[in-house]
Amino acid sequence: MATAPDPTALAAERRDTALAWYFVLVWGSGYLASKTGLRQAPPFTFLTLRFCFGLLCMAPWLLWARPPWPRTRREFGHVAVAGLLMHAVNLGGSHYSQYLGMSAGITALILATQPLFTAIVAQRWLGERLRRGQWAGVLLGLAGVTLVVWHKVDVRALSAGSLGAVAVSLAAITAGTLYQRVFCAAVDLRSAAFVQFGLSVAVLAPLAWAVEGFAVHWSWTLLGAIAFLVIGSSITGVNALHGLMRRGHATKVTSLFFLTPLIAVALEWLLFGVAPGWLAACGIAITCAGVAMVAGRR
DSSP: OOOOOOHHHHHHHHHHHHHHHHHHHHHHHHHHHHHHHHTTSOHHHHHHHHHHHHHHHHHHHHHHHOOOOOOSHHHHHHHHHHHIIIIIIHHHHHHHHHHTTOOHHHHHHHHTTHHHHHHHHHHHHSOOOOOHHHHHHHHHHHHHHHHHHGGGOOGGGOOHHHHHHHHHHHHHHHHHHHHHHHHOTTSOHHHHHHHHHHHHHHHHHHHHHHHHTTOOOOOHHHHHHHHIIIIIIIIIIHHHHHHHHHHSOHHHHHGGGGGHHHHHHHHHHHHHOOOOOHHHHHHHHHHHHHHHHHHSOO
16 A cells, blocks of 8 residues: 655655745846846955845844854854855856856856766765766756857857856855855854855955955946845855755755756846747756756655
8 A cells, every 4th residue: 555645745845846946046047137237346346245235134134033153163164164165256256257258158057067066076075876867967967058058158258267267166166065065064044144244245355445446336237136146146045055955965956056057048038038049949958857867866
């Protein structure tokens, strides 16, 4: 006789599915929001404003909720390392690569390889074992993303500086996601985010002043982009990602990153009329198949 499904387990699965799709939507939309914001302020300045606004948003919430803070210097240090990798280094690298001329298509393609590197690290050091089908799914997803963004790629925009910046971003987001999972599994995500935003401002603000002169063209467009990225991506989006990481396998969760360039392409089509060609449409189908293979049950 078949066992009746556990209602609690089903509810948890539905919740995690909703969180996963929310993360994909806000992270993919973030490409367009960042592109809009970088027209008004250079990358280090834009990120400094973004994290300062994040601190202002979180302060009243923390005063009301009173979450636990890191209890020891060691725990604080782990939160700091994870935050600097996830926020300052990752976003600084990806934004600066576009500032130096790399197209959004190439940036999205390179950063979409994160699940492949995550799978390698997770198998080597975290003891996760992937089936052949899951490895095939990782590679299939990467191939699909390549097709989706191929119509945007302009190799003439590549330079050693932009390649170096996006490589730093890729290494930082991979290392930061896994580092937070291993060393910050018990920390409160709200207080940790506040600490990480503050440290990111401390690192990025001097760079914004020294390198860019803190040049800002104030506009409602800039403020809207910052608000969306802070509330949608940096606070709720990152918390959704870490919440999923705590309840699942690293490779399965980060396979969602394959879907974010697809969201960016779809929104660009809806908002700016840039329709993907048949090659991109094939890539969307291939990428979805790859994600399903990676995230499938063992």
